[in-house]
Amino acid sequence: MKKMFLIIIIQIFFLVGCSSYRDINMTMFSVMTIVDVDENNQPVVYMELFRALYDQEIANEKGERFILFGKGETIAEAISHLNHKATYRIHGAHNKVLAFTDRASKAGIDNYLDYFIRDRKFLLRPYLLICEGEPMDLLNVQNNQTKFLGLYFEQLLKNELAIADKEPKRLYEYVNLRSIGAKTAVIDLVSVQNNTIFKEEAAVIMDDKMVETLNEEELIAFNTMMSNTDEGYITVPHPYIKDKLVTLEIIKRRIKTNIEYKGNNEVVKLEKKINLKLSFNETQDQIDLTETSIRQKIEEEIKKKIVEESEQLFDKYKKKHIDIFHVEEVFNRKYPKANQEEVLNITELDMKVEIIFEGSPDTQGFTND
Amino acid sequence: MYKHVIRFINNKLGDNFDLVNRVIELELGKAYLIYMKSICNDKEISESIIKPLLTSKIKTKSTEVIKQEILTISAALSIEDGEDAVQHLLSGYVVIVFEFCEGIIGCDVRKLASRNIEIPPSEAVLKGPREGFTENLMINVSLIRKRLIDQDLKIELLSVGEKSGIQVALCYISNVAPDALVNHVKKQINKIENGFVIQVNYITEQLRTKSSAFNTVGVTEKPDVFVSKICEGRVGIIMQGDPTAITVPYFFIEIFQSPNDYAVNIWVGNYTRIVRWTAFIVAILVPPLYIALTTHHYSLLPRMLAFRLAIARAGVPFPTVVEFILLMFFFQLLREAGVRLPAPIGQSISIVGALILGDAAVQSGLASTITVLLTALSSISTYLIPDIAIAIVLWTNFLILVSAFFGLPGFFIGFAILCTHLAGINSCGYPYLFPLGTLSKYKTKDTMVRGFLQDITNSSFTKEDE
Numbered sequence: 001m002k003k004m005f006l007i008i009i010i011q012i013f014f015l016v017g018c019s020s021y022r023d024i025n026m027t028m029f030s031v032m033t034i035v036d037v038d039e040n041n042q043p044v045v046y047m048e049l050f051r052a053l054y055d056q057e058i059a060n061e062k063g064e065r066f067i068l069f070g071k072g073e074t075i076a077e078a079i080s081h082l083n084h085k086a087t088y089r090i091h092g093a094h095n096k097v098l099a100f101t102d103r104a105s106k107a108g109i110d111n112y113l114d115y116f117i118r119d120r121k122f123l124l125r126p127y128l129l130i131c132e133g134e135p136m137d138l139l140n141v142q143n144n145q146t147k148f149l150g151l152y153f154e155q156l157l158k159n160e161l162a163i164a165d166k167e168p169k170r171l172y173e174y175v176n177l178r179s180i181g182a183k184t185a186v187i188d189l190v191s192v193q194n195n196t197i198f199k200e201e202a203a204v205i206m207d208d209k210m211v212e213t214l215n216e217e218e219l220i221a222f223n224t225m226m227s228n229t230d231e232g233y234i235t236v237p238h239p240y241i242k243d244k245l246v247t248l249e250i251i252k253r254r255i256k257t258n259i260e261y262k263g264n265n266e267v268v269k270l271e272k273k274i275n276l277k278l279s280f281n282e283t284q285d286q287i288d289l290t291e292t293s294i295r296q297k298i299e300e301e302i303k304k305k306i307v308e309e310s311e312q313l314f315d316k317y318k319k320k321h322i323d324i325f326h327v328e329e330v331f332n333r334k335y336p337k338a339n340q341e342e343v344l345n346i347t348e349l350d351m352k353v354e355i356i357f358e359g360s361p362d363t364q365g366f367t368n369d
Numbered sequence: 370m371y372k373h374v375i376r377f378i379n380n381k382l383g384d385n386f387d388l389v390n391r392v393i394e395l396e397l398g399k400a401y402l403i404y405m406k407s408i409c410n411d412k413e414i415s416e417s418i419i420k421p422l423l424t425s426k427i428k429t430k431s432t433e434v435i436k437q438e439i440l441t442i443s444a445a446l447s448i449e450d451g452e453d454a455v456q457h458l459l460s461g462y463v464v465i466v467f468e469f470c471e472g473i474i475g476c477d478v479r480k481l482a483s484r485n486i487e488i489p490p491s492e493a494v495l496k497g498p499r500e501g502f503t504e505n506l507m508i509n510v511s512l513i514r515k516r517l518i519d520q521d522l523k524i525e526l527l528s529v530g531e532k533s534g535i536q537v538a539l540c541y542i543s544n545v546a547p548d549a550l551v552n553h554v555k556k557q558i559n560k561i562e563n564g565f566v567i568q569v570n571y572i573t574e575q576l577r578t579k580s581s582a583f584n585t586v587g588v589t590e591k592p593d594v595f596v597s598k599i600c601e602g603r604v605g606i607i608m609q610g611d612p613t614a615i616t617v618p619y620f621f622i623e624i625f626q627s628p629n630d631y632a633v634n635i636w637v638g639n640y641t642r643i644v645r646w647t648a649f650i651v652a653i654l655v656p657p658l659y660i661a662l663t664t665h666h667y668s669l670l671p672r673m674l675a676f677r678l679a680i681a682r683a684g685v686p687f688p689t690v691v692e693f694i695l696l697m698f699f700f701q702l703l704r705e706a707g708v709r710l711p712a713p714i715g716q717s718i719s720i721v722g723a724l725i726l727g728d729a730a731v732q733s734g735l736a737s738t739i740t741v742l743l744t745a746l747s748s749i750s751t752y753l754i755p756d757i758a759i760a761i762v763l764w765t766n767f768l769i770l771v772s773a774f775f776g777l778p779g780f781f782i783g784f785a786i787l788c789t790h791l792a793g794i795n796s797c798g799y800p801y802l803f804p805l806g807t808l809s810k811y812k813t814k815d816t817m818v819r820g821f822l823q824d825i826t827n828s829s830f831t832k833e834d835e
Binding site: 020022050093094 | 663664665667668672675676678679680681682683684685688689690734773774776
């Protein structure tokens with residue numbers, strides 16, 4: 001027995017070995033990785049890197065940002081090529097963002113994903129983005145908020161008001177989605193205009209290829225249907241004053257999805273029940289919230305807006321046969337033996353919205369005479 | 370006979386300046402008083418021996434009658450022969466021989482030099498008893514008896530050292546301390562074959578586990594702590610000439626117990642005890658964990674921390690593990706310098722070492738701030754548990770090495786080896802980790818935290834919980 005334990009312990013030691021010893025300051029950390037493709041459809045990997053330096057001039061230590069890129073026939077080759085330019089070995093443990101250019105996404109990211117899933121130095125945690133345009137344009141944006149673009153995106157994607165809690169945000173979530181249901185995902189899309197980063201649209205990825213783009217309004221409607229986040233705002237017209245608006249803050253949002261199918265190629269009914277807790281946040285003109293009729297009117301406006309926008313978006317993608325709402329996945333989970341293909345085509349959306357108004361921060365403020 | 374005894378004593382001890390041969394003329398003949406002036410009470414000799422001998426008209430030729438009817442000394446006994454007389458002389462007795470009668474009388478007039486009862490510097494407390502043991506065995510016994518008025522308290526006198534014959538008192542409560550334990554301790558003490566036994570550590574080494582840096586014998590200079598241990602069924606040992614008393618068995622949890630815990634509010638006491646446990650974990654685990662994470666497993670560090678650590682280490686010429694071991698060694702140098710030097714200078718050395726050397730090491734680029742911080746944190750944590758400070762340093766160095774070579778697997782296996790080691794050692798036959806990790810139903814009301822005093826006062830590690 002003792003021998004057995006000894007052998008197991010020695011084996012564990014050999015599995016790691018002292019060869020993996022590397023001081024933390026003798027390592028370059030990638031913070032953001034962008035995968036692009038060249039004219040030959042071969043991957044080009046851009047990396048934003050962090051490295052600790054000792055500055056002889058100021059006799060002090062500092063962390064510096066470096067941008068390197070590498071080419072190759074595969075991602076592994078490209079990163080190896082990139083390593084040839086780096087002073088220390090590049091480590092992906094703190095790679096916060098994995099981005100694919102729209103070029104690479106349209107060509108299909110399936111060729112480039114495996115390395116990031118398989119390699120033990122890269123984790124499955126990084127946020128996933130699609131970026132429009134040239135990678136260097138994005139990497140060269142002068143961002144005063146943080147020195148590192150990867151950290152900017154990390155913080156941006158953690159900012160609950162800036163994002164919707166929808167999947168996939170991270171690589172491992174996408175890895176799950178690409179293998180189930182209709183293999184469709186909606187990933188945030190960033191673009192650069194006039195040295196400013198915009199993240200208001202989303203890319204629709206189906207079978208690892210970018211097939212469509214959701215504009216800002218569509219993305220809001222999509223998030224309303226799919227995101228469980230407790231943050232956000234809804235703006236509707238003022239109930240009685242024309243051209244004036246009222247904004248309500250989402251305090252709590254819960255979405256229940258149910259699917260009903262009676263068999264024999266009958267209609268599949270996708271029920272989305274959205275429960276919203278809202279608080280009055282802003283009005284552009286006076287409003288008397290003590291009036292039940294006013295509150296009812298606002299409620300109706302909100303329901304109407306959500307239902308209309310959702311149905312519009314659903315119909316659009318139903319016609320395009322792109323299942324961004326994961327209907328097939330929900331269907332397969334509930335009816336695994338149904339053997340029904342093209343589920344989206346026979347699906348009808350049934351939106352139900354329940355609204356509760358909760359304590360306004362200042363009810364008096366709405367009725368000042 | 371008397372001439373033979375006097376000659377024998379003078380042959381043996383005649384070279385000593387403090388040997389006094391006093392002759393008294395009595396009616397029936399001469400009486401010879403022999404004693405070592407340096408360890409005897411002159412006044413006692415005059416008042417209780419010489420005066421009665423001179424004033425009483427001795428008609429008897431029996432030493433027994435003289436002992437019982439003439440001498441007013443409280444402790445008088447018969448001495449067998451010259452060899453015995455020498456032993457008693459060296460222990461502070463007056464040896465009396467008579468021209469006119471057979472037999473030798475020994476009178477206890479010891480007056481051993483001793484310091485006053487003081488606060489033990491190594492076990493200072495904020496509240497509670499402050500008396501400490503001295504180098505005088507009798508004073509120490511009196512301090513024990515003052516606190517423990519129990520007819521079952523046994524204080525047996527043993528002699529250790531073939532030549533020095535130093536007195537050792539074995540203290541225990543007869544129906545509380547297990548007989549097997551008492552016999553084991555006696556057996557171990559009797560095994561000591563050294564000619565000279567100078568300090569109690571000779572006995573400690575005989576009783577402790579040889580293969581461990583962790584203490585398996587408890588030491589204290591406080592009689593209240595000593596008594597409390599005895600009350601729990603342990604065996605205590607005090608030695609003439611040494612203020613340190615030892616108690617066995619000594620368990621791992623006792624390292625974290627302090628007399629203060631019982632003298633303050635239970636919640637305050639328990640909080641400070643938890644702080645000590647935390648200090649142990651910090652001291653022994655944080656440095657190797659840091660090494661494993663910063664040299665093998667960057668992904669387990671938060672990004673901000675990883676980058677800061679990398680920046681802090683930029684420009685340091687040594688690998689992290691070498692830097693850490695060097696700094697740990699420097700800290701040990703400082704600690705040793707602080708201990709060896711007189712207190713005022715020792716304090717200065719500590720301050721100079723901590724403030725100036727640490728800062729200079731960082732400024733010169735030989736060490737990173739984070740390594741200095743962690744070394745200091747680990748070392749300061751050991752001060753909370755001084756009993757095992759060096760054991761912690763040794764084990765920390767071992768864990769640092771295995772973590773540097775094998776990363777987290779090395780760290781975990783090293784930690785498992787530490788736990789196995791602690792679980793494997795014993796103190797006088799009792800598992801060292803008692804009651805942690807043992808399936809026994811021993812009372813466990815004073816372990817990680819203490820219970821209310823009324824609940825734990827009658828606890829004994831030998832009795833099963835009811």
